[in-house]
Amino acid sequence: MATMNMVHAINLALKEEMERDKNVVILGEDVGRDGGVFRVTEGLMDQFGEERVMDTPLAESGIVGTAIGMAVYGLRPVAEIQFMGFIYPAVDQIFNHAARIRSRSRGRYSVPLVIRTPYGVGIKSPEHHSESSEAHFCHMPGIKVVVPSSPYNAKGLLISAIRDPDPVIFLESTRLYRMIKEEVPEGEYTVPLGKARIVQEGGQVTVVAWGSMLQKTMKAVEGADAEVIDLMTLNPFDEETVYASVKKTGRVVIVHEAPKTGGFGAEISASIAEDAMLYLKGPIKRVTGYDAVLPLPKLEDYYMPTVERIRKGIDEVMQY
Amino acid sequence: MPETTIESCNVKRLEILSETGDADESLMPPLSDSQIRELYETLVRMRTFDHRALNLQREGRIGTYASILGQEASQLGTVYALEKEDWVFPSFRENGVFVARGYEMYMILQYWGGDERGIKIPEGLNMFPISIPVGTHMLHAVGAAMAAKYKRDKVVTLTYFGDGGTSEGDFHEGMNFAGVFKAPIVFICENNQWAISVPRAKQTAAKTIAQKAFAYGFEGIQVDGNDIFAVYKATKAAVEKARNGDGPTLIECHTYRMSDHTTADDASRYRSKEEVEAWKAKDPIMRLQRYMEKKGLWTEAFGKQTEAAAVALVDDAVKKAEAVEKPKPADMLTYTYKEPTSRQKKQMRDF
Structure with a gap:
């Protein structure tokens, strides 16, 4: 079994889910050619192409709003917001639409969307790069909020989040990204959502x-x-x-x-x-x-x- | 070093049918007599529905309602250009689009009467529930178009918004994403001149809304939004272009909101009677009727029969809407997630 950090574990979860399901796509700022500013999506554009790993214009509401449209149409988008401090322009889309569509369409439409975002203090970054605003999102019925604390759980939880039928905010601690290494199995395993x-x-x-x-x-x-x-x-x-x-x-x-x-x-x-x-x-x-x-x-x-x-x-x- | 023009854009306006009912035959889209009759009948049905909904609100039988009066041609001419598999992402004023797409009218009344079940789109109808937050749904339409393109479906998405909606950031982001990803989408701006009390001139300093498309790398066109033929022709061309993989189009339907913003508004506070009267003369249904009269497609008997048929359908819709039983209180929790949380299950026991 390979030993890896959280960046690699999340990357592996994305890679395996994309191999398993053609409906899984990635979009966000710098997620393609650059592999993400934390390299979480490194190598995925090379493997899956620009159609499935989309470098988008620099627009958070645009990323989440289009991802909602994709999810409703039948894809399983994984959107990246580069830092949690920049998620706020997308909150309208998250609260008013992603969280509500299943309810207001009485189950006709759903939004199987994952929004990954790095959060928290820990990498000596400029203002707006270290926020930890999970509570705002927990207050909105219709979305789930997941925060892994280790590479093993990060992979298993992300796989569950991608397969979940409802929108999930997936918070990744920048401090933990490369801090801990542990054994992470290759191949499929899940860590269930909603379980401590x-x-x-x-x-x-x-x-x-x-x-x-x-x-x-x-x-x-x-x-x-x-x-x-x-x-x-x-x-x-x-x-x-x-x-x-x-x-x-x-x-x-x-x-x-x-x-x-x-x-x-x-x-x-x-x-x-x-x-x-x-x-x-x-x-x-x-x-x-x-x-x-x-x-x-x-x-x-x-x-x-x-x-x-x-x-x-x-x-x-x-x-x- | 010389200064040169590196880009220019020509903003076109399309008009086919005059206020007197005369059409420029060289521009007429190919529509059979029976299709023209169908357009007329649908316009009448849309207006009859709208009129009744306003009355129902005044009688306290439904809640706040947003009228489409004056915008019927903009709504029908656009949606008529779509195929069954195409997707529509409407704003809150597209009641006419729902009627035109064959949505159960009683359900529209059920929704505005305060029951979410009215907006549960039936399987097989590719429409999204209306969006109340202004402009936000354009991004959903773009995302769905990107998904359709990725899946190699020959599907086009079409989204509606008003002149006020073009001031929202999501309009910019939606147009921009659509241009960059060359998404198969048609943007329909129903420029009805008023965003509640704020006139079109205060939404943008640009001469037209159509011209905004050029900044995103695709075409925009203004059409006379009260001219069903012009609206249909421009939309049909845009839909075909999108379906052929040639990207998005913005169509500005230049029209007028004859009614208040919603039943909670009083437009006489901010606009003149003269302005409204001037637009009355441009009425989209009257114009088509005059055209049909000249072509021998409209007779008084046909007019009466069309109206009676529309009234009967709307009567039936009202009856059905009012016969629907109230939703169960616990239903407010049922569709939050695929599976209710354990806490929600406890909360359901309150009912």
């Missing part, structure tokens, strides 16, 4: 994280009797797995890179309060980015939750 993964079992505290925060969380829980949940799909999130863990441990820490206010941690926290409150031994703790406009690289290490902050959060809930 228990990365480490434990009995005293439940720590919920996703994407780029998982690595830091794993360091932070060293030596603690913590159960770590990698949510992987944020919407719809795997309530059962979270509640089962909470019922066991009675303590919860939620870790995310995005700002605290209105972050997806709030949804998880409120859900636990509604459905598993009586199992809690103390307050739920969120360790998150600050409620600040994302700073430039000089301060980004202060912005992001650190291993120390996560550990402190765990220590706090362990007081109860």
Whole structure:
């Protein structure tokens, strides 16, 4: 089995799905000749041609809007938005159309579309290149939001996302792209959407994280009797797995890179309060980015939750 | 170094049928007498439907409705140039296009009456639900055209929008993608002179909307949008061009919104009676009727019979629309995803 990083794992998922299904096409800025600014689509234009790997004009709404038309017509487009900070011109298309078409056509039309976009802090990039705005998308019924935390899961989740009958926002942490290598099987396997993964079992505290925060969380829980949940799909999130863990441990820490206010941690926290409150031994703790406009690289290490902050959060809930 | 002209564009306008019902025979598209009668009958059906929908709104029997009055020829002349396998991506004002494509009229009323099931397009009809956000659906039409081209289907897509829609960014992106990918698509701008209260002159400083196509590398043409023959001829040519792999066309149908923007609007607040009266004289149906009279294709009896047939169909549609049972409340959740989420399943239990 080959060992590879997340860039290669995602590339492999795209390649295998395109080999399997002629309806899978890729479109976006610089995805063809250049292979994507992170090289995620490298080699795919050579293998599948310009018709299936389309370098588009520089227009995010255009990319997602045309991809919706393709999906309705019967293709399975995988659109790339070069950075999550640039996805906003396409939000009209995502919210008003991709998310709604199945419902407003009463099931006659659907949008099997994947929008891949790199997100998060971690590569010392200019403004607008490090956003982590997953919560906005989780608030819109009709789309799914997926965030892998490792190469193995990235490949399996992306294959599931491509085959999923509904639109999926697929977030790829720039920090993780080349950070971790692990064994990734060639050939078909899937990791199901909507299912969380228990990365480490434990009995005293439940720590919920996703994407780029998982690595830091794993360091932070060293030596603690913590159960770590990698949510992987944020919407719809795997309530059962979270509640089962909470019922066991009675303590919860939620870790995310995005700002605290209105972050997806709030949804998880409120859900636990509604459905598993009586199992809690103390307050739920969120360790998150600050409620600040994302700073430039000089301060980004202060912005992001650190291993120390996560550990402190765990220590706090362990007081109860 | 000399300064030279490296590109120029000639913007053409096509008119065939005059207000008095005289046609320039040298420009007439090949239409049989029975086709011309069919066009007339469809125009009357569209107008009868529209008139009834406005009344139903006033009586509180449907919700807000956007009238097509005055734009019937722009809608029918374009859609009449399509084949069954071609796709239409309409905006919210294309009620006439739905009628012309044989969509169940009761379902149009059902939709404007507040029931999504009215916009569930039946299998076999290649139409998209109307788009309420202005201009956004042009991109879907372009994407579908790109997909058709990729699949080697001999399919053309056609999308409708207004003069206001051309100010949206998605108009630019759609036109641009269509040009770059040489997509088999026809863009129909129903330039009805008003985007709610803002006149055409405030949407663009360009003399025509048609000329915008040249900046995207393909042709644009303005047609008299109240002239069914001109609209049909230009669209037919554009559809054939697209089907032959020669790329997109923009057609500006120069027409007029005779009614308010929607039933929630009062156009007398911002435009003069004189302007509206002047356009009344250009009425698309009257014009075709005069032409047919001169050709011996229209008699008073035929006119009455056509109208009676349209009224009967619309009466029937109203009855059917009002007999439809209310949707089940849980249905609001049913079609969000292919499979409802576990949380949605719990929420469904509220009903």
